[in-house]
Amino acid sequence: MTRGVSAKTFRTSGLLALLAGAAVAFTAHGAAAQTLKAVKDRGSLTCGVSTGIIGFSAQADGKWTGFDVDFCKAVAAAVLNDPAKVTYVPLNAEERFTALQSGKVDVLSRNTTWTLEREAKLKLLFGPITYYDGQGFLVPAARKVESALELDGSKVCVQAGTTAASYATDYFKANNMKIELVTLPSVQELVKAYEAGTCDTLTTDVSQLYALRTGFAKPAAHIVLPDVITKEPLGPVVRQGDDEWFNVVKWTHYAMLNGEELGVSSLSIDDALKSEKPDVKRLVGTEGDYGTQLGLTKDFAVRIIRAVGNYGEVFERNVGTGSKLAIPRGVNQLWSTGGIQYAPPVR
Template identity: 75%
Template structure:
């Protein structure tokens, strides 16, 4: 009987240890800053500006998270990572969250032990070629030399697409996005493939951007979003609801120039969002006015999109399917209630 009781007690302790949360939020608060994994430099998404300050759509996610936690969007350190480095860095605890144009896939959650928190950018894989080739469709890329970045889903997707369409392919695999551009401009490949959003960004780094075009074909689904480690539901929820807060803020008209009015609003859904009713922020481990902090720091989803990658940016990417569901897109967030 004593042996049985000892086994049961040990099993109970082991189960409790397994179920115990990782307490990432506490670690971040104790450290006094957030550690955010970003790209090595992708304009519009995550790249340092002339003064060395990190800016971009993915950067705004981390600044929004820091604002929610500390009421200070600058309490974050950015850790630049290659595609191959990003997931090991997160698993090993070198960063608290990965916000680096990463595609949500089954294998990355089931095999790597990671969790994608929410989709903050709906993308798809495409192709960039020289305008002088007069190519109008990806179906005309037979016998092309295609540059692709190592450690991305683009490798297998490209092989599948060319095989399915009976086209010959020479794949040139390189470690970084910068290497893709250099190899392409040096003539080592005649095509670049990656997410369409990244193609727009890479084109800007070329000597003559106007000489290159992004083909209209989109050959895959690439839902992008921030990633966290499995095993810490509180942290997972906070990162997830930071994204949802920005989307809901745009839908409800809560923006940087309407915050004062929003805080005084008597509309139930706005009151819940800005924290004048309910304790939704406290349920996530932050202040009830966390959405106000976020919008004050980086704006709502639409403001961040337009400033970094949309019409008001150098990239000039149309909202397209990343428009709100109520405006013809597929962007949709659960309500705060």
């Protein structure tokens, strides 16, 4: 009898120890962590961004700006009612995923391509595609190259830890062309190598080519070739196992997209609060409790749009034709105006 009891006790305490261990493991990896609660308790969002890509995430005079930075601000506005409550964590291509896995950042908002491996193997989840991109090539205009198919024999600069290196290899192999890949550990060294003439071309996502070019001594002396050789769906990334947080991240983007579709902008937000249109009322929270269902407030979309604007405003301000980068909206237009940006409805 005594033996039986002690054996049971042992089994129970063993089970408890196992559960405690699992809880610790979950917390350490952030998998089961309640990120939304953690952000609210901390009073700030930790957002993983790039180390410096103008138009997307770059720091000047101690201030971060850009398309990916605005996404961090939008999440902070939705959760904390203050777009300034963000701690930016600059991450290069190689360190970004471990930073997210380890819980160093709550979300990664950093020109990151959604791939199967990054979800299944790295145990991450991509939110909506905030920017549809593709890989391209930058060349000095003086080389008089008009297509990537003229790059046979070239030295091609890429950054380590990105999708660009293997895609470039595949592309040139498929076209029976020989290239020499020059892999650089950081974007700063990538730019330096290209500007110094170490390589004939630089390859990465087209949006980044436009961005990097703005920082060159003579931007007009470099052209982005028309060839786009891959699909690079870029979007925010979170850890697996925290559906509530995943929803907050997804609906932050969808609030901005629905805002644009319904004509609700940072300029018209006060009028939108008086609107009688059912779709607008649901978006701004004068009807229903959609924001509360997300663990936020009824007016979460108002907070976002007031802070950073709707999707079109964010795109134009940071990377659009009126910005330094001057990227045409292209496929990133709304589905209703010929693009593929499409948000599920708030209802």
